[in-house]
Amino acid sequence: MSTITLNKLTTVKTLNNIAESGLDVFNNGHYAIDNQTAHPDAIVVRSFNMHSLELNRELKAIARAGAGVNNIPVDKCTEQGIVVFNTPGANANAVKELVLTTLIASSRNLFDGVAWAKTLEAEGNQIPKLVEAGKKQFVGKEIKGKTLGVIGLGAIGALVANDALNLDMEVIGFDPFISVDTAWNLSRTVHRAMTIEQLFAHSDFITVHVPLTDDTRGMFNEATFSLMKDDVHILNFSRDGLVNETDMAAALESGKVGKYITDFPNENVLKMKNVVPIPHLGASTQESEENCAIMAARQLKDYLETGNIKNSVNFPNVSLPYSGKPRVAAFHKNVPNMVGQITSAISNYHLNIADMVNRSRGDYAYTMIDIDSKVENNSIPALEEILTQIEGIVSVRFI
Numbered sequence: 001m002s003t004i005t006l007n008k009l010t011t012v013k014t015l016n017n018i019a020e021s022g023l024d025v026f027n028n029g030h031y032a033i034d035n036q037t038a039h040p041d042a043i044v045v046r047s048f049n050m051h052s053l054e055l056n057r058e059l060k061a062i063a064r065a066g067a068g069v070n071n072i073p074v075d076k077c078t079e080q081g082i083v084v085f086n087t088p089g090a091n092a093n094a095v096k097e098l099v100l101t102t103l104i105a106s107s108r109n110l111f112d113g114v115a116w117a118k119t120l121e122a123e124g125n126q127i128p129k130l131v132e133a134g135k136k137q138f139v140g141k142e143i144k145g146k147t148l149g150v151i152g153l154g155a156i157g158a159l160v161a162n163d164a165l166n167l168d169m170e171v172i173g174f175d176p177f178i179s180v181d182t183a184w185n186l187s188r189t190v191h192r193a194m195t196i197e198q199l200f201a202h203s204d205f206i207t208v209h210v211p212l213t214d215d216t217r218g219m220f221n222e223a224t225f226s227l228m229k230d231d232v233h234i235l236n237f238s239r240d241g242l243v244n245e246t247d248m249a250a251a252l253e254s255g256k257v258g259k260y261i262t263d264f265p266n267e268n269v270l271k272m273k274n275v276v277p278i279p280h281l282g283a284s285t286q287e288s289e290e291n292c293a294i295m296a297a298r299q300l301k302d303y304l305e306t307g308n309i310k311n312s313v314n315f316p317n318v319s320l321p322y323s324g325k326p327r328v329a330a331f332h333k334n335v336p337n338m339v340g341q342i343t344s345a346i347s348n349y350h351l352n353i354a355d356m357v358n359r360s361r362g363d364y365a366y367t368m369i370d371i372d373s374k375v376e377n378n379s380i381p382a383l384e385e386i387l388t389q390i391e392g393i394v395s396v397r398f399i
């Protein structure tokens with residue numbers, strides 16, 4: 001259990017390179033960007049692995065400028081009342097463009113062909129003749145009329161599915177947890193696979209756009225490869241852990257998998273036959289980096305300044321219009337009578353409640369209470385102390 005209060009100058013630490021336009025959001029005199037501090041109030045991160053990082057007592061929130069949060073110890077953050085945000089959809093177009101680019105380029109053996117052409121540099125005026133003689137080794141396949149299986153129809157998967165239809169592909173999608181918003185945006189001509197096995201059986205190309213979780217880890221393995229068409233091309237712009245790399249290496253050797261296009265090279269991947277290793281470039285566009293940084297920073301700033309939560313992966317979305325009245329924001333266990341105990345403690349202090357909101361998510365809940373009278377600065381620590389002593393309270397903040 002920890003008690004936290006907002007400092008005069010709020011310290012934000014960045015663990016990766018974050019676009020300037022995002023950091024500019026904090027440029028109002030109330031924040032200090034300090035990448036050396038061990039006591040940040042907030043962290044902005046991209047892919048930095050935070051699992052072995054100590055979460056300091058002052059830390060209130062972490063914003064992931066991107067989609068995947070498997071580099072963040074989300075459960076530990078929840079237990080400590082640290083809000084984790086991500087930026088849904090902010091880099092989806094960048095990833096979609098690279099998926100479609102590499103889908104076509106690898107089907108046409110473009111990467112191998114270009115690499116081969118460069119080896120001819122020393123051949124002088126023989127180059128055109130050698131090109132015409134050698135190009136037959138790179139004859140590819142068109143994607144028109146082929147079937148693309150899309151696993152995960154979220155922000156990226158839905159964009160890929162819709163645009164692949166416009167490239168005259170057949171598209172089959174699988175997502176048992178599809179959101180209503182995405183379902184509305186998805187073309188009606190995307191075929192719905194009722195099981196992932198159905199998708200495996202019908203696809204010439206498979207692209208995966210799901211988060212890495214305990215359920216999805218290793219979903220591409222010897223058993224699932226055996227359900228796929230021979231020479232299937234697999235595109236992985238999601239996470240390396242979705243693929244059993246030993247099984248993938250064997251499937252590429254045997255030709256069961258014709259090509260493996262992955263955004264996650266490592267020492268195993270680079271040894272594989274017919275692999276197309278891309279150095280994690282899915283979200284690496286100026287537009288996407290700016291979109292993610294600005295969205296992450298705005299969400300973080302809003303939370304620090306008003307307590308409102310939008311796009312958190314571990315706490316509920318909560319919005320209470322901020323009137324400037326003193327506000328108590330409390331994280332607590334999602335158990336009976338927490339709100340009753342918090343409001344009683346406040347009224348016992350002779351403070352009147354103007355407005356309040358309570359939302360729960362899983363085992364935890366968040367309550368914000370606006371107080372209708374001035375709260376003297378010297379009484380805040382005592383009230384904080386009383387609130388934090390309530391059993392089930394994780395953290396309390398006065399805004």
Ligand SMILES: NC(=O)c1ccc[n+]([C@@H]2O[C@H](COP(=O)([O-])OP(=O)(O)OC[C@H]3O[C@@H](n4cnc5c(N)ncnc54)[C@H](O)[C@@H]3O)[C@@H](O)[C@H]2O)c1
Pocket residue numbers: 066067068069088089091092095151152153154155156157174175176177178179182209210211212215216237238239263280281282283284
């Ligand atoms: N290569 C990159 O640079 C890059 C960039 C952005 C995202 N990503 C990765 O891509 C993933 C997807 O990103 P997004 O923005 O589309 O996320 P998203 O949350 O919008 O979509 C994920 C979708 O996967 C679905 N899903 C979850 N479990 C599933 C399962 N077992 N089977 C089928 N569908 C399942 C969800 O219902 C959701 O619709 C991220 O989690 C991240 O790991 C990589």
Ligand SMILES: O=C(O)CC[C@@H](O)C(=O)O
Pocket residue numbers: 046047065066067068069091280283284
């Ligand atoms: O920050 C990046 O460059 C990659 C982000 C990407 O992996 C994500 O999950 O959004």
